Amino acid sequence: MDSVEKAIEEIKRGSAEEYRHIVQKYQKSVFKYCYHMLGTVEEAEDAVQEVFIKAFRKIDCYKEGTSFSSWLYKIAYNHCVDYLRKRKFFRFVPFCENTADDCDNPVYSVETDELGQMLQRALSMLPHEDRTVLMLRVLEEKSYEEIADILGKRAATVRKKYERARKKVKQNIDKMKGVIVNEKFAVN
Amino acid sequence: MKNLQLTDEIKLAFESVKLPEIDVSDAVIDSIRSSGVRCSKRKIRLVYTVLAAVLLITATAYTAARIWVIRDSNNNIILRYRGFDEENYEPFDICEDSEFQKQYENLEPGKALVYYNASVQKPNSESLTMYPKPVVYTDLDLVREKSCIDFKVPSALPVGYTFSEGRLSFEPVGAKDHEIFKELLKKLEEEAEKTGKNSVALEWETTSKVTGISLVYRNNDREFRVDISVWLGEDLYTDLSDSSVEVITVDDREILYIEENDGDRKIILREMYGKDTVKRFEKGKYTEEVVNAYLQYSVVSKDLSKEDLILVAQGIIR
Numbered sequence: 207m208d209s210v211e212k213a214i215e216e217i218k219r220g221s222a223e224e225y226r227h228i229v230q231k232y233q234k235s236v237f238k239y240c241y242h243m244l245g246t247v248e249e250a251e252d253a254v255q256e257v258f259i260k261a262f263r264k265i266d267c268y269k270e271g272t273s274f275s276s277w278l279y280k281i282a283y284n285h286c287v288d289y290l291r292k293r294k295f296f297r298f299v300p301f302c303e304n305t306a307d308d309c310d311n312p313v314y315s316v317e318t319d320e321l322g323q324m325l326q327r328a329l330s331m332l333p334h335e336d337r338t339v340l341m342l343r344v345l346e347e348k349s350y351e352e353i354a355d356i357l358g359k360r361a362a363t364v365r366k367k368y369e370r371a372r373k374k375v376k377q378n379i380d381k382m383k384g385v386i387v388n389e390k391f392a393v394n
Numbered sequence: 395m396k397n398l399q400l401t402d403e404i405k406l407a408f409e410s411v412k413l414p415e416i417d418v419s420d421a422v423i424d425s426i427r428s429s430g431v432r433c434s435k436r437k438i439r440l441v442y443t444v445l446a447a448v449l450l451i452t453a454t455a456y457t458a459a460r461i462w463v464i465r466d467s468n469n470n471i472i473l474r475y476r477g478f479d480e481e482n483y484e485p486f487d488i489c490e491d492s493e494f495q496k497q498y499e500n501l502e503p504g505k506a507l508v509y510y511n512a513s514v515q516k517p518n519s520e521s522l523t524m525y526p527k528p529v530v531y532t533d534l535d536l537v538r539e540k541s542c543i544d545f546k547v548p549s550a551l552p553v554g555y556t557f558s559e560g561r562l563s564f565e566p567v568g569a570k571d572h573e574i575f576k577e578l579l580k581k582l583e584e585e586a587e588k589t590g591k592n593s594v595a596l597e598w599e600t601t602s603k604v605t606g607i608s609l610v611y612r613n614n615d616r617e618f619r620v621d622i623s624v625w626l627g628e629d630l631y632t633d634l635s636d637s638s639v640e641v642i643t644v645d646d647r648e649i650l651y652i653e654e655n656d657g658d659r660k661i662i663l664r665e666m667y668g669k670d671t672v673k674r675f676e677k678g679k680y681t682e683e684v685v686n687a688y689l690q691y692s693v694v695s696k697d698l699s700k701e702d703l704i705l706v707a708q709g710i711i712r
Contacts, residue, residue: 225423229419247414269492285655318410319410322407359615372400375404
């Protein structure tokens with residue numbers, strides 16, 4: 207039994223403190239996922255907190271021997287989709303750029319280059335599911351079967367979504383790069 | 395090679411986004427500690443559209459904070475959709491009990507599972523819940539024949555969807571017999587004590603009476619279902635903490651539209667289905683009451699939009 211399973215056993219017996227280790231282990235990757243789904247650091251941070259609270263409440267649902275991170279991502283996915291649905295639209299929020307003056311919240315800043323910004327824009331054009339598939343495959347290197355389990359889909363469907371999402375993101379990024387190149391050659 | 399390059403490019407793009415370090419562990423632990431009871435949110439759910447045969451719940455006064463009401467064309471209330479008052483009744487979420495899930499998975503279709511969980515059974519409660527496992531049919535005519543309920547099917551379907559299967563849940567034997575349940579509960583409590591286990595399950599027989607119908611429609615890997623059952627009385631209790639509810643009017647009929655946190659979207663509509671007698675056992679004696687019976691349709695899906703769900707509901711109403 208690995209350390210996560212052992213911790214979960216303790217948590218099921220009522221140890222809230224053991225849960226701290228779980229949060230600290232997974233919060234960075236869940237945060238990254240929520241950020242790319244929701245678009246702002248503040249919303250992502252709130253979402254991470256909610257996801258872990260929900261996971262604690264549902265800890266009895268977790269089946270020993272299955273992937274805990276997949277189970278957690280399922281909760282994160284449902285939470286983000288629900289949040290986006292309630293928000294009714296997906297808005298692209300410009301990143302805090304070079305100076306603190308550009309930021310609404312001086313506490314957090316996201317460092318990113320042009321490629322990162324284009325990625326965010328390209329991701330925002332994907333449906334939620336496709337975005338999730340891409341992130342879990344590329345960032346977390348999850349198998350199609352694991353992702354299928356998270357989304358409640360078949361593995362073959364996930365594979366198709368991944369191929370489509372990957373192509374779409376690449377196309378969108380290339381288009382944006384094309385726009386920038388054209389601007390450099392714009393005539394006054 | 396090209397595929398790998400593409401993935402690497404995208405990975406590089408992700409890595410170029412440097413997020414700040416956060417630590418929510420304190421906030422999470424504080425929140426858990428301040429909320430007190432673990433797994434405090436529990437709800438009754440339909441598993442595989444099972445309609446549980448809840449028998450003779452000891453009457454208590456329910457005071458719900460939120461109630462949504464729908465009325466018929468004569469302005470009579472036909473549904474009061476309301477949350478549980480957790481001081482009086484703490485529902486048990488069978489979906490969150492892994493032991494139940496395991497037992498239920500192994501159950502033969504057409505049988506019921508009597509499931510006793512010592513940690514959720516209310517003290518001095520004389521109620522017990524049984525969970526019939528549905529039998530699946532792919533022939534809609536056979537579903538109609540076996541159900542003996544004159545139900546409607548949607549007259550129009552979203553593009554690409556077709557009927558896939560019908561699931562019928564049958565009434566457990568002795569579902570309305572308080573004495574049988576009292577005896578059964580006693581045996582389950584004794585078994586739990588003897589074995590030292592928190593939960594005990596027992597396989598139970600069912601009759602030929604259908605208590606729940608679920609029609610499943612599919613379009614490749616997307617689906618929606620129409621759950622149909624006869625409900626007695628106007629009150630429908632559920633855990634409202636994870637859902638948003640609104641009353642909407644479609645073709646002059648009031649229906650409920652619900653969005654759950656787990657991604658389910660649902661429409662509930664009702665039609666009068668005559669009257670029936672409800673037998674209750676409270677304070678040591680039986681009482682009987684004649685109540686309205688309703689044929690309730692719930693259109694449920696994670697894949698259909700609100701607009702599509704409304705169209706399906708319209709197809710049932712018309």
